[in-house]
Amino acid sequence: MPYFDAASAAPLHPVARQALLAALDEGWADPARLYREGRRARLLLDAAREAAAEAVGCRPDELVFTPSGTRAVHAGISGALAGRRRVGNRLVVSAVEHSSVLHAGETHAAAGGTVTEVPVDRSGAVDAAAFAAALGADTALACLQSANHEVGTEQPVAEVAEACRAAGVPLLVDAAQSLGWGPVPEGWSLLAASAHKWGGPAGVGLLAVRKGVRFAPQGPSDERESGRAPGFENLPAIVAAAASLRAVRAEAAAEGARLRALVDRIRARVPELVPDVEVVGDPVRRLPHLVTFSCLYVDGETLLHELDREGFSVSSGSSCTSSTLTPSHVLRAMGVLSEGNVRVSLPTGTSEEDVDRFLAVLPGVVAEVRERLGAPEAMPSVPAPSGSLVVDSLGKRCPIPVIELAKVIGEVPVGGTVTVLSDDAAARLDIPAWCEMRGQEYVGESPSPGGGVAYVVRRLS
Amino acid sequence: MPYFDAASAAPLHPVARQALLAALDEGWADPARLYREGRRARLLLDAAREAAAEAVGCRPDELVFTPSGTRAVHAGISGALAGRRRVGNRLVVSAVEHSSVLHAGETHAAAGGTVTEVPVDRSGAVDAAAFAAALGADTALACLQSANHEVGTEQPVAEVAEACRAAGVPLLVDAAQSLGWGPVPEGWSLLAASAHKWGGPAGVGLLAVRKGVRFAPQGPSDERESGRAPGFENLPAIVAAAASLRAVRAEAAAEGARLRALVDRIRARVPELVPDVEVVGDPVRRLPHLVTFSCLYVDGETLLHELDREGFSVSSGSSCTSSTLTPSHVLRAMGVLSEGNVRVSLPTGTSEEDVDRFLAVLPGVVAEVRERLGAPEAMPSVPAPSGSLVVDSLGKRCPIPVIELAKVIGEVPVGGTVTVLSDDAAARLDIPAWCEMRGQEYVGESPSPGGGVAYVVRRLS
Structure with a gap:
């Protein structure tokens, strides 16, 4: 295990x-x-x-x-x-x-x-x-x-x-x-x-x-x-x-090199195996045994739970896995996606087989969680005529606001905007991060008259 | 051991x-x-x-x-x-x-x-x-x-x-x-x-x-x-x-009663076996496993060292065993003798034989330390004609000031005084405690012109 x-x-x-x-x-x-x-x-x-x-x-x-x-x-x-x-x-x-x-x-x-x-x-x-x-x-x-x-x-x-x-x-x-x-x-x-x-x-x-x-x-x-x-x-x-x-310390040089290679494998393979993933942290100037990535449209707590069922113990900086309901201050300071966040840190002695099994299991687990949450598989192809849309995600926790944004962005024309109303603190981090990953423009935020915050996104492509 | x-x-x-x-x-x-x-x-x-x-x-x-x-x-x-x-x-x-x-x-x-x-x-x-x-x-x-x-x-x-x-x-x-x-x-x-x-x-x-x-x-x-x-x-x-x-806790009632009896034995036997000892602390309302006594004319550090050589690990509140050179604040607050102080606290399972061996070894160890320090065996019998004496113990550590006091008290007539000059903090506790044990009167202290403190004792018997 x-x-x-x-x-x-x-x-x-x-x-x-x-x-x-x-x-x-x-x-x-x-x-x-x-x-x-x-x-x-x-x-x-x-x-x-x-x-x-x-x-x-x-x-x-x-x-x-x-x-x-x-x-x-x-x-x-x-x-x-x-x-x-x-x-x-x-x-x-x-x-x-x-x-x-x-x-x-x-x-x-x-x-x-x-x-x-x-x-x-x-x-x-x-x-x-x-x-x-x-x-x-x-x-x-x-x-x-x-x-x-x-x-x-x-x-x-x-x-x-x-x-x-x-x-x-x-x-x-x-x-x-x-x-x-x-x-x-x-x-x-x-x-x-x-x-x-x-x-x-x-x-x-x-x-x-x-x-x-x-x-x-x-x-x-x-x-x-x-x-x-x-x-x-x-x-x-x-x-x-x-x-x-x-x-x-006596084992550090050899074991560090070995784990570094395993982490390099995770860093390279995860984005190939799982769509819509952001691997974060410096790829070279880093600890030998640690890698973190975030999966769009995934709820961190469910992801951890499903990985645990498959026998893998990992942690997460997603807001939904913390008692405070705010995403990790580290991911926030970096300005990277916090939803569906997974930190893998390998103890000394971790086998190549275990890492490969993790890479084999991860794509299915992520896909299943996404399916359950109704995540968009691809951008809808028929834009709606309206130049702007408002999505009311008030009361919904991460990653739902981002999922709803992704679902409707294709309905506004290029140049049009989607405004997401959300009272989840993670949205402040994850909506701009989604824009960065998707090549859309994050316009900014303002207080929403009905409560929460209005996040405005302009479709660029 | x-x-x-x-x-x-x-x-x-x-x-x-x-x-x-x-x-x-x-x-x-x-x-x-x-x-x-x-x-x-x-x-x-x-x-x-x-x-x-x-x-x-x-x-x-x-x-x-x-x-x-x-x-x-x-x-x-x-x-x-x-x-x-x-x-x-x-x-x-x-x-x-x-x-x-x-x-x-x-x-x-x-x-x-x-x-x-x-x-x-x-x-x-x-x-x-x-x-x-x-x-x-x-x-x-x-x-x-x-x-x-x-x-x-x-x-x-x-x-x-x-x-x-x-x-x-x-x-x-x-x-x-x-x-x-x-x-x-x-x-x-x-x-x-x-x-x-x-x-x-x-x-x-x-x-x-x-x-x-x-x-x-x-x-x-x-x-x-x-x-x-x-x-x-x-x-x-x-x-x-x-x-x-x-x-x-499951063993506490039985083991507490057993150790209480062993401590009672120490409390009763030590004053019978060792002259000039004060057993301190409440004899009844007390922890079952702990007893403390102080031996006049004995240096606590040497006593602990000699007991350790005999295989007994005990602690002490004497000033000479602490890094601060002041006696234990507990003994000070109680107003009891601090020199030659020994705390015995029995772990669960302590055998009767070990306690008896301790009682067998202690008198010889104390006598040896006293002999080495030149402690008075009994009060000298021929009083000097002078009504008062001054003993200069400046620069000497416990128990020397008390030993010197005990050595000369017989040289002043009943009603006469001995003034002990000392710069050891333990003297403030141990000279009054000696008076209490010996039935002599502790008159008081005053700053000594040559440094340290002058402690005045009146011979009553």
Whole structure:
């Protein structure tokens, strides 16, 4: 049963399992105690810190273990912002950071701070020059992921780090998705990561803070982890995290090349096998194991459900699969289609056969979902005489508004318009994205008198 | 090799180990995902929450899992204080709370809040009426542990809860030390606990917040754990924590009675076997497995080291065993001797033989340490003619100032005084405690012109 959602959580690496079992016996005591069980725990903790620091590329005393990658990001951002409070209160982030970064930004803004989001291009990458331009004199901290968690695109970390260095602004790199594949390019000031993304256990994050970076930990602290991560250390999991990071790194070059080829196959074959698909993210500067595509006229939740029935576990940034009913902020920032979105992230060891079976199953599943939703197979050939049409999709969820748009666009003459009334937040993203894919003109939006938003599309062909 | 420090961390319970191993295979995926691995993880998480809630005595939707007991306390205090910000900014705590509570109080005070500490008696218990009297109209939250972690004394939780109810103040109970032994008396508004104290794994705390309690989680949050504990759930450890809580509870009555008898034996025998010992904490209203005593004229670090050499792992609240060089705030608040302090906390399954061996070894170890430090064996019999003496102990660490006091007290006549000059913080606690134990009068302290503090003792017998 192929699990293709390694970017959410990777199954436990065998080395992690082995190390965890050993550490349950040897590392359950308090490493702050002086008796033998405590000394043994301390030795394990010190060794894990050294191994993790080596993989990160920092000194052991620059690295602390946190209860999760999210907590590492939160602690890193709040501590760095507080450490540079006198310089200013601006936080600069890319628009496609992980939600943990954006949530920390919201907390900062709620406390009176300023957050600047640097936009990304259609591939999901920031422009290093644009990022540099956002670094004003009042910037306390900048954050940039090493690679995007939803579309796999690598960010220009080295260039942005150089710009931050020139501006005197510390850079926090969220390396959650990439650390298992190799060290982050040099130049970062703070680095955060999460063990369960590389095959380590849940319950362990890393926060590295370079010596010399001003850092004032926020909230209550204790004597553990240099005062940066309070609470009893989760030592067995820390030991397993460090051991598995070393193990996946040793396999990273070979396994990365192998998975990269499998992802290339998915990137090439999906648009050939499935009509009306947009593969998103940078095709080259990307994580080796991750690919995302969106299918027009498909409801993401149903698609995931049908793939699950066929035995494939994938995730989606479609609005209909999230609790908030808004599409993924990453797809939104990229300006790409969000409906029928599928993220495939291959765990290490994924077989060629499983990928081929996925490619064999996908077209039928998409076709079935489209048929069930009444998606248009091709543009109707007989245009209606009227120069414009209004489609009332109020109260209908994605992908229905786009399906209804596609069904009627052929009924207006070239040059005529279709106005779609919709109160689904996904429409704001998906109607322009459909126009881009279909070569039609997206005119714009305005509030609709009857509620919702009116989206206007002009037929060009 | 007997490990007698269960109050720091209990060895993993066999049920916890078994549940952890099973959950590593079944519960590594993201419980927020809709595919089968995610659904399986969600089922495990829901079942663990139900089991933990049943043991705590609350509804499952009132309980969240946190990365540690410390984080549960921090989140509970900050959320409850923020939820009642309009009522006032006073936090009322007992003087002997766990450091995680006191650290949260320091953070609150640093942000402009007020913290009131309710004192304890010589047994370590708060007086419920005194606690009630501290609940002013501006009190946002009160905190009281169920039982003390250093001396085992149970607090009058039911009476304090009733007082809090009457005053309309929510009560947070830190049940870290007692939850494995049974439910907390009713009446609490918030409850925090820590799995590794009851034989569960590290990395799991519990925070229960009763419906109707105003609660505003602080810091960045996400969709996990009702927005009260951000970051990917440490599911295998959560499963193990819940399973082991159920298991230890099933054994609690029988094992508690057995350990209670062993602790009674230690409480009775230690003062018979070792001269100049003070057993502290309530002898009856106490945790079943924990006892603390202090030995005059002994350096806690050396004592722990020698006991470790004999194979016994215990902890200490003596200043010389902490990184801050101040004695435990608990012993200080109780006004009892802190030097030569030993805490014995028996893990479940501790054998009678191990306890007897400890009692056999202890007298020789204490005598040896005392001999090495030159402790007085008995009061010198020939008083010096002078009415008063000054002992300069500046620069000397505990227990030297007390040893020097004891050595010369016989040289002044009854009614005469000894003045001890000391710059060791432990002297402020241990010189009055020595007077109490020896039936001498502690006159008071004043700044010493040559640095440090002058402690004056009058010989009464």
